[in-house]
Amino acid sequence: MNTMKWLLRREFWEHKGGFFWTPLVVSAIMTVVLAVSLAAAVTMGYQKGVHINGADVGSLSEAMNPEQQAQFVTGLTHGYMGTGAPLFMVLGFVVFFFCLSSLFDERKDRSVLFWKSLPVSDAETVLSKVAIALVVAPVISVAFATITGVLSLLFICIAAAAAGLNIFGSVLTSGAVYLAPFQIAAIIPVYILWALPTVGWLMMVSAWAKTKPFLWAVGAPLLIGVLLLWFKALFGLELETDWYWRDIVARGLLSVAPGSWFGFFHPDPNMSSGPDNINAMALVSQSWRVLGSANIWIGAVVGSAMIFAAMRLRRWRDEG
Amino acid sequence: MSSVISARGLTKRYGKQVAVDNISFEIPAGRIIGLIGPNGSGKTTTLKAALGLIPFEGELKVLGLDPRTHRDELMEQVCFIADVAVLPRWIRVREVVDFVAGVHPKFDRTKAERYLANTKLKPSMKVKEMSKGMIVQLHLALVMAIDAKLLVLDEPTLGLDILYRKQFYQNLLEDYFDENKTIIVTTHQVEEIEHILSDLMFIREGRITLSASMDEISERFVEVMVPAENVAAAKALNPIDERQVFGKSVMLFDGVPRAQVAALGETRNVGIADLFVAKMKGTYA
Numbered sequence: 103m104n105t106m107k108w109l110l111r112r113e114f115w116e117h118k119g120g121f122f123w124t125p126l127v128v129s130a131i132m133t134v135v136l137a138v139s140l141a142a143a144v145t146m147g148y149q150k151g152v153h154i155n156g157a158d159v160g161s162l163s164e165a166m167n168p169e170q171q172a173q174f175v176t177g178l179t180h181g182y183m184g185t186g187a188p189l190f191m192v193l194g195f196v197v198f199f200f201c202l203s204s205l206f207d208e209r210k211d212r213s214v215l216f217w218k219s220l221p222v223s224d225a226e227t228v229l230s231k232v233a234i235a236l237v238v239a240p241v242i243s244v245a246f247a248t249i250t251g252v253l254s255l256l257f258i259c260i261a262a263a264a265a266g267l268n269i270f271g272s273v274l275t276s277g278a279v280y281l282a283p284f285q286i287a288a289i290i291p292v293y294i295l296w297a298l299p300t301v302g303w304l305m306m307v308s309a310w311a312k313t314k315p316f317l318w319a320v321g322a323p324l325l326i327g328v329l330l331l332w333f334k335a336l337f338g339l340e341l342e343t344d345w346y347w348r349d350i351v352a353r354g355l356l357s358v359a360p361g362s363w364f365g366f367f368h369p370d371p372n373m374s375s376g377p378d379n380i381n382a383m384a385l386v387s388q389s390w391r392v393l394g395s396a397n398i399w400i401g402a403v404v405g406s407a408m409i410f411a412a413m414r415l416r417r418w419r420d421e422g
Numbered sequence: 423m424s425s426v427i428s429a430r431g432l433t434k435r436y437g438k439q440v441a442v443d444n445i446s447f448e449i450p451a452g453r454i455i456g457l458i459g460p461n462g463s464g465k466t467t468t469l470k471a472a473l474g475l476i477p478f479e480g481e482l483k484v485l486g487l488d489p490r491t492h493r494d495e496l497m498e499q500v501c502f503i504a505d506v507a508v509l510p511r512w513i514r515v516r517e518v519v520d521f522v523a524g525v526h527p528k529f530d531r532t533k534a535e536r537y538l539a540n541t542k543l544k545p546s547m548k549v550k551e552m553s554k555g556m557i558v559q560l561h562l563a564l565v566m567a568i569d570a571k572l573l574v575l576d577e578p579t580l581g582l583d584i585l586y587r588k589q590f591y592q593n594l595l596e597d598y599f600d601e602n603k604t605i606i607v608t609t610h611q612v613e614e615i616e617h618i619l620s621d622l623m624f625i626r627e628g629r630i631t632l633s634a635s636m637d638e639i640s641e642r643f644v645e646v647m648v649p650a651e652n653v654a655a656a657k658a659l660n661p662i663d664e665r666q667v668f669g670k671s672v673m674l675f676d677g678v679p680r681a682q683v684a685a686l687g688e689t690r691n692v693g694i695a696d697l698f699v700a701k702m703k704g705t706y707a
Contacts, residue, residue, distance in 0.1 A: 107524070223493075
């Protein structure tokens with residue numbers, strides 16, 4: 103266990119840029135953009151007065167009836183984590199490129215010979231890389247999303263107050279505001295299982311490719327797809343190729359993008375009806391619904407098998 | 423356990439190419455063995471097999487363990503410097519010391535730090551900011567702080583200047599080596615390690631052509647400066663090598679009694695480099 107702790111640290115030292123600085127910068131940009139826009143809106147409000155439907159109203163509290171105010175608070179407390187959404191898009195890219203280089207770069211610069219001179223098994227090493235990609239990186243992203251979300255919420259409340267609408271009390275007393283970060287975190291298990299085939303594929307190619315892992319990992323499946331289409335056209339075959347693009351190419355390469363499961367399982371409209379369909383709870387239940395499908399479990403098994411293959415490859419690949 | 427490494431019929435093929443050809447040898451504990459051979463002779467392949475980095479045929483035991491199946495246990499007892507500059511370029515001195523201390527049960531942190539204090543390396547320095555010589559100093563500091571039974575050095579000083587090279591071997595000999603440790607070293611700078619070796623192994627085209635202790639070598643091989651009038655008599659004793667120096671013939675004899683050749687001219691012990699050249703004649707022809 104101690105070894106695993108050090109292996110994780112090691113990965114973090116090497117990839118601090120992707121796993122820490124990138125989300126930090128994205129968070130900072132999101133927060134600053136929001137703060138500046140709110141400040142501008144509030145200043146404009148002061149200068150020109152608040153206009154709603156052309157009518158000049160004294161303040162937001164007058165402009166909105168109590169029902170609208172309640173709705174505003176509900177939307178805010180359920181949806182404020184949404185400001186962290188760009189973090190999860192970035193997470194997909196970071197995880198993708200991390201996995202692709204995870205077992206290739208150490209062979210390229212031959213540092214694998216140093217790592218292999220230590221009493222650490224290949225299985226432990228590969229697992230530490232999987233854990234960084236699928237556990238540590240998402241947890242860091244959720245943490246940054248929470249910070250960004252809380253700051254945004256605070257700024258919006260301040261801006262609302264400046265515009266004459268005090269919602270601090272109702273926001274702070276709502277349960278949703280405290281639950282939202284945990285609800286987002288509750289999606290991580292779904293993400294781990296769903297992303298396994300892509301992580302496994304990329305790491306396997308990373309451990310196997312002598313050169314250009316990107317070309318092998320991405321180019322090879324695309325090329326096969328194009329060949330399939332070409333054969334189909336050439337011989338006029340009644341060949342069904344949609345499954346290949348969907349279940350092999352898209353599923354195999356894009357599953358590290360958080361939420362990509364919604365491309366396969368459209369959100370159940372009955373579960374997110376109502377005005378607040380960006381609410382975090384709906385997102386969790388919609389995501390957990392995917393666990394009931396064979397798709398995610400087959401993917402997880404295939405992904406684990408490819409991770410196992412990556413371990414074997416790292417064990418026996420000769421570095422010349 | 424008597425042998426640190428024992429090989430029987432060790433063979434490694436790359437496709438049709440035979441890199442190591444059915445070799446057998448024993449390496450006892452407490453020795454410093456020089457594994458010397460031309461480029462592509464199978465030195466590195468042999469070491470890689472012993473370190474469990476590649477599959478092979480035949481029987482090979484390192485500290486009584488099969489490196490194919492017990493590699494992870496083995497690496498607690500075995501250290502290696504595979505080449506210069508295999509330390510990851512992004513890592514800092516502080517980080518690599520922390521990491522090795524964290525994962526290696528036999529690592530003595532104070533020892534490593536004491537050694538590093540005698541160098542220009544700073545804890546915050548990254549490997550990519552270091553010269554080749556400094557990287558080797560760092561690697562050596564790590565390796566010397568590990569109480570291993572076997573240390574494998576594959577061209578550890580390649581590309582270093584002579585100051586670093588001398589210091590490297592001096593440190594190894596003074597602060598590291600003792601009767602419980604065994605060191606295997608390959609290098610092309612044979613003259614430089616000649617005086618530290620206890621045993622010598624020549625390897626050529628995947629076969630061991632000579633395996634002997636340094637004492638046996640100085641008994642067996644003798645070099646004689648033969649003046650012109652004795653050349654014919656000397657040639658009758660079948661020298662394994664002959665070269666001309668200042669108009670005199672220098673001949674190398676294998677297994678001819680010293681008293682017998684002493685009559686032909688001035689005798690001296692052969693250097694490893696000359697012995698190597700004599701033994702490897704025709705390798706690239």
